[in-house]
Amino acid sequence: MKEVLSLLGKDFRLDLRHGSGLGALFLYVVAGCFIIFLAFQEIPGVEWVVLFWIINLFSAINAVLRSFTNEGVRRQLYYFTLVDVNTALIAKLLYNILLVLLTLSLTGLVMSLFNGFPIVAVPEFLLVCLLGGIGISACFTLVSAIAFRARNQSTLMMVLAFPVIIPLLLPLIKASKLTLAPLIWEDLRNSIYMLVGVDLILIALIVLLFPFAWRE
Amino acid sequence: MIKGAWWKYLGAALVLYSLIAGMLVPLGPGIDGVSPSALQAGKRHTITVSGYNTHYGEGEMGAWLRLSAKYNLAAESIVVVDNRKVQLTFDIPAKVPSPDTVTAVSLIIDHMEDGLSVLPQAIFLTKCSPSSEDAPWRLEIESGGAEYFHFPYRGRLAETIRNTYYHVPLWFALMIVLAVSMVQAVKYLRTRDPLADQKSFGYASAGIVLGLLGIATGAVWAKHAWGAYWSFDIKQNMTAIALLIYFAYFILRSSLSDRDLAAKFSAVYNIFAFALLVPLLYIIPRMVDSLHPGAGGNPAFGGEDLDNTMRMVFYPAVIGWILMGLWIGQLHGRIRSVTDRISLLSSK
Structure with a gap:
């Protein structure tokens, strides 16, 4: 636990010290939202939700992949000698979840600044965002652990991650669309179960497979 | 040589039988x-x-x-x-x-x-x-x-009911072949035996071929039964995504230059892909309305869908395609293993 926290702190300090990484991420989100604002002027609710998730997808891919490429292969090896694989995995996963949740709230903020905030059922939307953030970061953590060793990482990352993320993205968008109007919990329930199910599958897979991808 | 290969002959014979019987037996009034x-x-x-x-x-x-x-x-x-x-x-x-x-x-x-x-x-x-x-x-x-x-006449399906012997067994075979590929991937991660990786690759390739054939036969059937080759039905979309995931597997393999690394990462991705294949093909389509049987409350194989005449062709077709798929996968894995060995020898 202590090791997890110290690894987590290490990742944060690394990002804060370099600054450029988080700054680039921030700029990425703002630029994306602004382009959409220029193109649409006024965004209807359904499009808002879809664009929100698409922007998030791209910024999450960048954020998660960066958290691997930030520290080269040698430093990874150094951590491997220091801590257990599972500890490293938990720290990495937690950090990526926090990072994705950060980009989620950032996108939400910037989108509402430019394009308004059409969500009516806010607490439910936040729950959907939380489940989505966990799933997205779990999926991308595993995929980028595989991809960052290969040539042309970012292309490969897209190729590997996009088909994989679709089973998560479809119920995510469906559930978010429901929150555009006052809703009954029964309508949302199936989508939430589906999201929890996919999240659990992804986390189980990453726990099983990450040690193989990491220990090199 | 023939002793150990009986299942290959059986598979070929059953597929041939299902092709001929499926086409020749007349449709009932x-x-x-x-x-x-x-x-x-x-x-x-x-x-x-x-x-x-x-x-x-x-x-x-x-x-x-x-x-x-x-x-x-x-x-x-x-x-x-x-x-x-x-x-x-x-x-x-x-x-x-x-x-x-x-x-x-x-x-x-x-x-x-x-x-x-x-x-x-x-x-x-x-x-x-x-x-x-x-x-x-x-x-x-x-x-x-x-x-x-004769085969039964089922309303608008008419003669296309014969596609039951081609389209459906392909998906059965795909599941089995990709499961074998996944098992070989697990075996590779446990033993680091290059042969297991080559086998896993071979079966995955055979699975992709079966999947493409399955989508093609499905599209032809959809043209007659639903009115369009691709009607953006959830089942069609999800199978397309499942195939995309497996295409990504081949791209991943070819973009890693180090052979051991390629074998290891593609094994990891193979397991990942198979774990997503099951919800994509069998769980998500069942949760929403779909034109395809087996979704939105209509059964995939209800009591009325198959009659005894159809069973006499359908079950052999399923077994035949599974055996053929395994055979193709085995051959492809062997070719892979031989070419790997040749390139290893020539590089020395």
Whole structure:
């Protein structure tokens, strides 16, 4: 636990010290939202939700992949000698979840600044965002652990991650669309179960497979 | 050599058998359409029935409207126009033993040569007065028709019902072959035996071929049954995504230059892909409305979908395609293993 926290702190300090990484991420989100604002002027609710998730997808891919490429292969090896694989995995996963949740709230903020905030059922939307953030970061953590060793990482990352993320993205968008109007919990329930199910599958897979991808 | 390869011969023979039998066995007679399809209760009506593969002109026949197994109404008169067309006159009583004012009834025609043919929910009876009085309806039907070897006629599926022997077994085979590929990937991660990786690759390639064939046969079937090759049905979309995931597997393999690294990461991704294949093909499509059987509440293989004649072709086809898929996968894995060894030797 202590090791997890110290690894987590290490990742944060690394990002804060370099600054450029988080700054680039921030700029990425703002630029994306602004382009959409220029193109649409006024965004209807359904499009808002879809664009929100698409922007998030791209910024999450960048954020998660960066958290691997930030520290080269040698430093990874150094951590491997220091801590257990599972500890490293938990720290990495937690950090990526926090990072994705950060980009989620950032996108939400910037989108509402430019394009308004059409969500009516806010607490439910936040729950959907939380489940989505966990799933997205779990999926991308595993995929980028595989991809960052290969040539042309970012292309490969897209190729590997996009088909994989679709089973998560479809119920995510469906559930978010429901929150555009006052809703009954029964309508949302199936989508939430589906999201929890996919999240659990992804986390189980990453726990099983990450040690193989990491220990090199 | 033949001793250990019996299953390959069996697979090839079964696939050949299913191809030939599936194409040659004729489709049974059926009722193509009825007009008009809504009749007012309490009146006398004449309806025109068009048949498919029928021989109405030759031999005796009987016709009934069926409310339930116990309640049938016999036709007053039967006028045969030609082999494919017949006019039936029904005297429908105002009182119908059913709780609803509008009731769907099936049309049953029994023919000396063709046997029994049924069109479910052929006619809607309107303005029925619900009643427990069931005198003209109470009638049991006994078929006197001869039976011969044929596939059943199922409404708009018509001749495309034969695709059951090609489209469906391909997906069974795909599941088995990709499962074997996944098992080999697990084996590779445990033992680091390059042979397991080559096998895993071979079976994954065979699985992709089966999947492409499955999508193609599905699209042809969809053109006839649903009206378009691709109707953006959830089942079609999810299978396309599942295939995309496996295509990404091959791209991942080729973009890692280090052979051990490529083997290891593609094994990891293979397990990942298989774990997502199951929800993509079998869970998500069942949760939403779909045109495809096995979704939105309609069964994939209900009791009525397959009859005994179809089972005689369908089950061999399933076994045959599974064996063929495994054979193709095994061969591909061996080719891979040989080319790997050659390139290893020539690089030394």
